[in-house]
Amino acid sequence: MGQVEVIEGLIAPTLKDEGYALVRVRLSGARRKTLQVMAERLDGEAMTVDDCANISRVLSALLDVEDPISGSYDLEVSSPGLDRPLVKIEDFTRYAGFEVEMRTKALLRGSRRFRGRLVGVTGTEVSVDLSGASCVIQ
Numbered sequence: 001m002g003q004v005e006v007i008e009g010l011i012a013p014t015l016k017d018e019g020y021a022l023v024r025v026r027l028s029g030a031r032r033k034t035l036q037v038m039a040e041r042l043d044g045e046a047m048t049v050d051d052c053a054n055i056s057r058v059l060s061a062l063l064d065v066e067d068p069i070s071g072s073y074d075l076e077v078s079s080p081g082l083d084r085p086l087v088k089i090e091d092f093t094r095y096a097g098f099e100v101e102m103r104t105k106a107l108l109r110g111s112r113r114f115r116g117r118l119v120g121v122t123g124t125e126v127s128v129d130l131s132g133a134s135c136v137i138q
Helices: 003-019 049-064 089-094
Strands: 021-030 033-041 075-080 099-108 109-121 125-130 132-138
Touching: 003 021, 003 033, 003 049, 033 049, 049 075, 089 109, 099 132, 109 132
Parallel strands: 033 075
Antiparallel strands: 021 033, 099 109, 109 125, 125 132
């Protein structure tokens, strides 16, 4: 299990207790690390600056005690915004029917970037309609 997965496992339950869902965690930087936490409200309401401040306070206290990152780091908390990343299978299911931009790790049909309508999810496969051509991504 990588460091990001450890951090996700640590903070997700705390966020849920506070009324938020974890969207994504990123850890970047070599000398001065930055921990980016993206969250959304469980009640579906829009995130506010106060929500981000609350999450920051709660996570700072938790991370100070658990100390999953060696050395100093900056904590950044944000909401998904309009360009919400689809990270988990549940995200793809929730946004079926919407237009999406996707980036794949592997080359697919000569490209790694796609834009199309998200058709749906079967197991771990995501179906996308790319201008009339169906594409399945695992």
